[in-house]
Amino acid sequence: MSDPILNPNADDDAEVIPLRPAPFGAPDITADPTGDPSGDAPDRDDADDLSDAEGDDGAEDGEDGAEVDRESVLIGKVVKGAPVDPPDEPRPFGRRAGGKRAPVLPPWIASRTAVRDTARWTIREIRYYLAFHSVRAPKYAAKMAVYAPIGTVRTITRALHWASAEEGNWHLRQMAADRGDADTWLKLDARRQRQAQWRWIVVGAMAAAIAAATLYLVFGHVPVWWRLLAAVIALPLLARMGRPADKPITDRVTNTGAYRKLTAELVRRALLNVQLKGITSAVAKDPGAISFPVEIHRDGPGHLAIVDLPYGVEASEVIARRGKLASGLRLPLDQVWPEPAPGHTGRLALWVGFEPASQMRQPRWPLLKGGQVDVFQPFPFATTPRMDVINALLMGRNWLFGGQPGSGKTFALRLLALAAALDPRVELRIYEMKGVGDFKPLAPVCTEYGNGFDDDTLAAAAQLIDWLYAECQRRSKRIEHYADLGKAPENKVTPELASLTGSGLHPLVVVLDELQELMLSPHGKRAGEILEKVIKLGRALGVILLIGTQIPDKDSLPTGITRNVNTRFCLSVADQTANDMILGTSQYKLGHRATAFKPGPPSEGGEAGWGILRGIGETGARCSYYVDADQAARIVEHAIALRTDAGTLPAEATQTREAPAYDVLTDVATVWPAGEDAAWNETLLERLTDLRGDVYATWKPAQLTAALSTHGVKVGQLGRRIDGKTVNRRGPTHADITTAITNRKQKRSQD
Numbered sequence: 001m002s003d004p005i006l007n008p009n010a011d012d013d014a015e016v017i018p019l020r021p022a023p024f025g026a027p028d029i030t031a032d033p034t035g036d037p038s039g040d041a042p043d044r045d046d047a048d049d050l051s052d053a054e055g056d057d058g059a060e061d062g063e064d065g066a067e068v069d070r071e072s073v074l075i076g077k078v079v080k081g082a083p084v085d086p087p088d089e090p091r092p093f094g095r096r097a098g099g100k101r102a103p104v105l106p107p108w109i110a111s112r113t114a115v116r117d118t119a120r121w122t123i124r125e126i127r128y129y130l131a132f133h134s135v136r137a138p139k140y141a142a143k144m145a146v147y148a149p150i151g152t153v154r155t156i157t158r159a160l161h162w163a164s165a166e167e168g169n170w171h172l173r174q175m176a177a178d179r180g181d182a183d184t185w186l187k188l189d190a191r192r193q194r195q196a197q198w199r200w201i202v203v204g205a206m207a208a209a210i211a212a213a214t215l216y217l218v219f220g221h222v223p224v225w226w227r228l229l230a231a232v233i234a235l236p237l238l239a240r241m242g243r244p245a246d247k248p249i250t251d252r253v254t255n256t257g258a259y260r261k262l263t264a265e266l267v268r269r270a271l272l273n274v275q276l277k278g279i280t281s282a283v284a285k286d287p288g289a290i291s292f293p294v295e296i297h298r299d300g301p302g303h304l305a306i307v308d309l310p311y312g313v314e315a316s317e318v319i320a321r322r323g324k325l326a327s328g329l330r331l332p333l334d335q336v337w338p339e340p341a342p343g344h345t346g347r348l349a350l351w352v353g354f355e356p357a358s359q360m361r362q363p364r365w366p367l368l369k370g371g372q373v374d375v376f377q378p379f380p381f382a383t384t385p386r387m388d389v390i391n392a393l394l395m396g397r398n399w400l401f402g403g404q405p406g407s408g409k410t411f412a413l414r415l416l417a418l419a420a421a422l423d424p425r426v427e428l429r430i431y432e433m434k435g436v437g438d439f440k441p442l443a444p445v446c447t448e449y450g451n452g453f454d455d456d457t458l459a460a461a462a463q464l465i466d467w468l469y470a471e472c473q474r475r476s477k478r479i480e481h482y483a484d485l486g487k488a489p490e491n492k493v494t495p496e497l498a499s500l501t502g503s504g505l506h507p508l509v510v511v512l513d514e515l516q517e518l519m520l521s522p523h524g525k526r527a528g529e530i531l532e533k534v535i536k537l538g539r540a541l542g543v544i545l546l547i548g549t550q551i552p553d554k555d556s557l558p559t560g561i562t563r564n565v566n567t568r569f570c571l572s573v574a575d576q577t578a579n580d581m582i583l584g585t586s587q588y589k590l591g592h593r594a595t596a597f598k599p600g601p602p603s604e605g606g607e608a609g610w611g612i613l614r615g616i617g618e619t620g621a622r623c624s625y626y627v628d629a630d631q632a633a634r635i636v637e638h639a640i641a642l643r644t645d646a647g648t649l650p651a652e653a654t655q656t657r658e659a660p661a662y663d664v665l666t667d668v669a670t671v672w673p674a675g676e677d678a679a680w681n682e683t684l685l686e687r688l689t690d691l692r693g694d695v696y697a698t699w700k701p702a703q704l705t706a707a708l709s710t711h712g713v714k715v716g717q718l719g720r721r722i723d724g725k726t727v728n729r730r731g732p733t734h735a736d737i738t739t740a741i742t743n744r745k746q747k748r749s750q751d
């Protein structure tokens with residue numbers, strides 16, 4: 001039965017549907033067979049159609065009414081309206097009006113990188129296969145020794161059987177004999193003889209040739225490698241003939257399909273498995289609801305499927321279920337990379353790598369070869385899962401790097417600092433507040449460098465932020481001056497102004513790694529407020545802030561700062577909250593999830609360096625280039641040479657502000673008065689001065705309070721009876737000191 005609503009063009013014009021009799025007194029809906037509530041008489045066409053619809057089965061109203069089925073109603077033919085779809089426009093000649101043509105060159109040979117990656121992958125595969133089978137060669141040789149003689153016998157038997165031309169013919173002759181059909185029998189036998197005649201000649205010739213070749217190889221004066229070559233060709237063939245069907249000679253290289261060529265069927269199945277209602281219900285109604293506007297094709301070291309999802313389903317909904325998608329494809333998570341595709345929100349670009357990203361070798365950072373950076377121009381920073389290069393920008397940017405310990409944020413941050421060092425115009429000021437010295441190789445090119453989370457270093461970092469604000473104010477006056485001269489057209493630092501000696505508008509890159517240490521310290525509140533102002537002002541003034549943090553909550557990173565950062569790199573994080581605090585609201589929902597990455601170096605199975613980059617091109621998964629400490633030192637040597645030539649190398653005496661070699665917590669624990677539960681700051685400072693006079697001699701009690709509070713030690717009021725009077729002074733308790741030391745130890749071991 002066709003549905004006139006779903007299928008208005010259906011030609012089975014009317015149907016008779018049985019109805020229950022109308023209740024007594026209810027209007028008789030069968031009175032008007034068109035069901036038209038207006039009661040208007042049907043027009044002529046309809047009337048014709050209706051009379052057509054009444055079948056020949058005798059159900060039509062007869063004069064006597066005997067044939068009338070009173071429990072039936074006729075549904076009138078649906079009148080076709082005017083077409084709503086406009087006719088196809090004629091195609092314009094000349095330039096194509098829209099739509100994309102397939103690229104002339106297939107993507108895998110479209111760029112040098114793609115060719116190189118493909119070649120590298122192929123070579124690696126070949127190398128692996130060779131190594132795999134070489135190791136097993138003795139086993140294969142033994143198997144061949146067993147199967148080759150059997151294969152020889154089988155080959156000879158088959159050749160003889162073929163030459164006799166009995167195959168098929170024998171059965172037919174037998175049937176003819178059973179029927180007593182001598183004529184057919186004779187015809188079949190004659191045919192067999194004709195076939196056998198030339199076959200025996202072929203077999204005889206081949207046997208003679210093989211025998212001659214074998215004798216020549218065995219007894220003739222031939223180079224040894226001829227014999228070897230003949231054996232290498234003949235033995236596997238004979239062994240193959242002789243082996244049982246279920247016992248291959250070579251071992252299987254892969255037991256699980258680590259990579260299966262991406263096919264439309266596979267993609268459809270995977271998409272159905274993401275369990276999105278929109279997809280399943282649409283596909284149930286129409287199996288073609290998932291379509292592929294472009295053929296699935298090779299793209300770099302993998303395959304790309306552009307998928308048009310069913311109407312109303314957004315690509316982000318699928319991206320958010322990447323795990324389910326990977327499960328549907330039976331592949332590791334880091335081999336499956338769904339992204340939104342340009343065109344419309346329901347278009348998905350699903351790229352599936354030949355191997356998991358964690359096992360692909362990233363190319364070296366191109367700047368390791370040397371060269372110079374112009375911070376007004378993009379430079380290589382990261383790669384996509386397809387190994388496409390992502391270029392970073394520094395000018396007009398503020399960067400936020402966030403991730404849990406071991407996610408690779410310091411290395412990524414250092415990469416930008418190294419690039420900045422390769423532009424001799426750039427002034428660098430770096431504070432790393434983890435205290436391990438990851439940025440130390442850069443110290444010679446820094447105007448200011450601090451390393452540590454002791455109070456002095458934190459205070460110096462806070463002072464730097466104060467100075468930055470003052471610097472922004474000074475720079476805005478300089479810009480105003482140059483704008484009046486027509487040299488700063490958009491009231492921004494231009495490349496010309498940045499290069500102009502004495503303009504005071506050279507690019508200034510400030511790195512603050514592990515900013516949470518400063519924000520959670522007593523200096524944090526003020527530093528946070530000023531940093532927010534600096535972020536807002538600095539962009540146009542050539543001040544570039546690069547911030548790294550482990551904890552992105554509002555205490556560790558004021559929202560005023562997060563909101564004003566325009567480039568974000570979220571490396572491995574533990575949860576959705578951290579993800580969205582670094583990348584921005586709703587990013588997790590949109591499918592940009594750095595929770596998918598595992599922290600830790602790749603050598604230990606981690607995915608350090610992988611993260612979601614937002615603010616540079618399309619938001620997506622990127623892996624920052626890896627530069628180790630030795631390579632960093634080499635780049636800095638080059639940067640020193642560039643800066644020496646340009647006369648911008650900072651004078652040594654003015655720079656490094658490193659953490660002094662002391663640790664206030666341990667020192668306080670060392671000098672703690674025996675048997676006391678609590679001690680005044682003054683008492684502790686006397687003892688600390690005895691221990692390390694060069695450090696503590698000038699300290700005031702308030703300074704000790706501030707230094708201890710950075711480690712979470714509360715310094716409260718302590719009353720002591722002196723000369724019969726109670727004297728209140730500030731000081732910590734022993735329990736708080738030991739707890740702080742234990743907490744710190746735990747934190748470091750987790751890191």
Ligand SMILES: Nc1ncnc2c1ncn2[C@@H]1O[C@H](COP(=O)(O)OP(=O)(O)OP(=O)(O)O)[C@@H](O)[C@H]1O
Pocket residue numbers: 403404405406407408409410411412434550600601602608609610623624625626627751
């Ligand atoms: N792009 C990368 N490629 C490969 N390995 C990397 C990459 N980046 C970092 N790593 C490795 O991961 C380790 C951790 O990196 P890093 O110190 O930058 O992490 P982190 O997030 O700063 O950790 P923490 O917060 O503890 O300082 C490094 O020792 C390095 O070996």
